Amino acid sequence: MKVSQAVDTRKSVRGFLPKPIDPDTIRRVLAAAARAPSGGNLQPWHIHVVGGEAMDRLMGIMRQRVAEAPGGEEREYDIYPRELVSPYRDRRFEVGEALYHSLGIPREDKQRRLAQFANNFAFFGAPLALFCSVDRRMGPPQWSDLGMYLQTVMLLLREEGLDSCAQECWAIYPQTIGDFLSLPPERMLFTGMAIGYEDPEAPANQLRAPRAPLEAFTEFMGI
Numbered sequence: 482m483k484v485s486q487a488v489d490t491r492k493s494v495r496g497f498l499p500k501p502i503d504p505d506t507i508r509r510v511l512a513a514a515a516r517a518p519s520g521g522n523l524q525p526w527h528i529h530v531v532g533g534e535a536m537d538r539l540m541g542i543m544r545q546r547v548a549e550a551p552g553g554e555e556r557e558y559d560i561y562p563r564e565l566v567s568p569y570r571d572r573r574f575e576v577g578e579a580l581y582h583s584l585g586i587p588r589e590d591k592q593r594r595l596a597q598f599a600n601n602f603a604f605f606g607a608p609l610a611l612f613c614s615v616d617r618r619m620g621p622p623q624w625s626d627l628g629m630y631l632q633t634v635m636l637l638l639r640e641e642g643l644d645s646c647a648q649e650c651w652a653i654y655p656q657t658i659g660d661f662l663s664l665p666p667e668r669m670l671f672t673g674m675a676i677g678y679e680d681p682e683a684p685a686n687q688l689r690a691p692r693a694p695l696e697a698f699t700e701f702m703g704i
Contacts, residue, residue: 487639492690494644495580495600496683497607497675502532506641507609507676514633518626525623526630529662531610539610539661543602546657551595553653557669560649568693576690583688601650605685607675612651612658614668627671634674644679647672 507530515524531539565573578588586593604610611634613627635645651658651673658670679686 482640484636487636491635491639491645492686492688493646494607494675494677494679494683495605495646495685496680497605497644497677498680499606499608500678502609502643502677504532506643510634510637510641513637514630517630517633519629520622520626523619523623523626525615525619526627527614527616527668529612529614531612532608536604536608536610540603542657542661543654546654547599547602550654551599554656556653557655558652560652568697572693576688579690580685580688583684585684598650601648602654604648604673604675604677605646606680607646607677609676611674611676612662613671613674614662614664615671617667617669624671631672631674638676642678643676645677646675648674 511528511530519525561573562569581588581594581597584593584597586597613631615623615627631647635647638645649672652670655670658664658673662670664670
């Protein structure tokens with residue numbers, strides 16, 4: 482698979498087949514992804530991979546936790562800016578509405594929308610989960626390194642015929658996940674990721690999120 486094909490076919494998959502993944506494949510992908518750019522070669526990413534019996538335990542914990550605290554826990558960072566302005570606010574609204582439309586859930590059906598959001602915390606049925614954490618002393622440049630590492634992971638997964646869904650929603654349960662992963666006090670949870678084989682029949686997977694055209698975000702100078 483060419484890199485351009487991996488970029489074009491990568492998407493947020495929200496429905497996975499119950500098909501096991503060879504652990505050696507994940508090890509190979511995570512090791513290869515470490516060639517991602519890293520300022521000063523700090524390599525600030527810390528990765529946990531969860532599957533099998535550990536995944537079953539986590540799902541049990543999350544079913545109870547989501548029922549007890551559906552709004553989550555005290556946040557350690559804002560997933561989105563608190564004052565999200567146009568065009569960013571518009572893009573977020575557009576893709577959200579497109580997702581719920583693909584699922585046949587109208588805007589006024591708050592209960593079904595909440596139930597769909599809760600599926601995040603079951604990794605949409607994926608057999609493997611990844612969590613990324615970072616030392617609290619790191620700053621925005623190192624957080625950008627995390628993004629480059631995770632993007633490289635997702636593209637290499639495509640090369641292996643696997644799919645993924647990056648899930649910053651896990652950041653609303655930082656205490657629960659931190660306890661489950663036994664994160665040391667100096668490290669904080671950044672994001673989770675579902676990993677598996679796409680279920681092509683899942684309605685949510687019919688969505689291809691739109692992207693802004695080149696001229697909306699690029700200025701050329703001297704060329």
